[in-house]
Amino acid sequence: MKFWKQLCCLGLAAVAMLSVAGCGGSSPESSSSGKMQKLSIGLMPDTDSLPFLIAEEKGYFADEGLEVDLKQFKSAMDRDSALQSGNLDGAVSDMLAAAFAKDGGFDVKVTSATDGSYKLVAGKTEGAVDVKGLQGKDVSVSRNTIIEYVTDEILAKDGLKGEDINKVIIPQIPTRLEMLQNGKLAAATLPEPMASIAIHNGAHLVKSSDDLGINPGIILFTDKAAKDKQKEIQAMYRAYNRAVDYLNTAPREDYIDFVIEKAGFPAAAKEALKLPTYHKAALPKEQDVTDCIKWLNAKDLVKETYGYDDLVINLLGE
Incomplete structure (x- = not known):
């Protein structure tokens, strides 16, 4: 009789342990099911966003068991608003936006650099052939963004300041391109492919971020996503890297x-x-991080002098 009582007690203990294990397995952080949480990522109308579009189209995200919701934005302001309102986990962005968010109490983590190029382009009827020739003229930028940062860096390289041109603030990239092509601006700073389109249509290149060797373009995630969705972000980057291989090797017509x-x-x-x-x-x-923070501090746009480790985190799964 004593044996059967002991056996019954052991059986009840085993059932209790299985019940606890079952409850733990339903946690979102549990890897028992292997199911990935969805990622929502904001894109801009530039070439930095193309690996994401290819990864979706070619099924690279799906191959990783990952669902990615790609959302398109025409301005950095709209993208950043969506990020801070909780509608995005991450975004194709820039170092300035990361610093602004952190300075405003909304912590984000920079997870990788991008390959963006930003060009100061003069209109086809504009006589200026160099940076100094644009002094006192209408040059369009988006305020307090990577575009204005690159513009100021280009000016500084030629001994000018931001106040030496008349900055016309146009946040939306397609509108900036349209006004340049319609002769309403002397010049504009544009990302790709808008810069190449302007040049193809008769505008001429003045100087670019490539000439200066600067690259403030990044991919970032909210602090919450960086903590709660690490395996999803790593899976995203595996798919992203496959898309990079495709874009570097596939025929253009494909x-x-x-x-x-x-x-x-x-x-x-x-x-x-x-x-x-x-x-x-x-x-x-x-250096790209340091230079951006220096510019922001000099313009009193960001109070703190953030270091590299304050903004950058390694979630690449290397």
């Missing part, structure tokens, strides 16, 4: 129509678009 439609590029991009040589996901250079 993807050009698709990327123009999905990225919302103007039809002129079909002929004008020149893609960069994409690099697989890697952390940004410390």
Whole structure:
């Protein structure tokens, strides 16, 4: 009789242990089911966003068992508002936006650099052929963004300050391009492919971020996503890297129509678009972070002097 009582007690204990284990297995952080949480990522109408579009189209995200909701934005302001309102986990962004968010009490983590290029382009009827020739003229930027930062860095390289040109603030990139092409601006700073479209249509290049060797473009995630969705972010980067390989090796005709439609590029991009040589996901250079923070501090846009480790985190799964 004593044996059967002991056996019954052991059986009840085993059932209790299984029940506890079952409850633990339902936790979102549990890997028992292997199911990934969805990622929501904000994109901009530039070439930095193309690896994400290719990864979705080619099924690279799906191969990782990952659902990614890609949301398109036309201005950095709209993208950042969506990020801070909780509608995005991450975004194609820039170091300035990361610093602004952190300074405002909304913590984000920079997870990789991108391959963006930003160009100061003069209109086709504009006589200025160099940076100094734009002194006192209307040059369009988006205020307190990567565009204004690159513009100021280009000016500084030629001994000018931001106040030496008349900055015309146009947040939306397509509108900036349209006004430049319509002769309403002397020049504008544009990302790709808008810069190449402007040049294809008669505008001329003055100087670019490539000439200066600066690269403040990044991919970032909210602090919450960086903590709660690490395996999803790592899976995203595996798919992203496959898309980079595809874009670097596939014939242009295999993807050009698709990327123009999905990225919302103007039809002129079909002929004008020149893609960069994409690099697989890697952390940004410390100098790029430092230079951006210096610019923000000098303009009293950000109070703190953030270091590299304050903003950058390694979630690449290396």
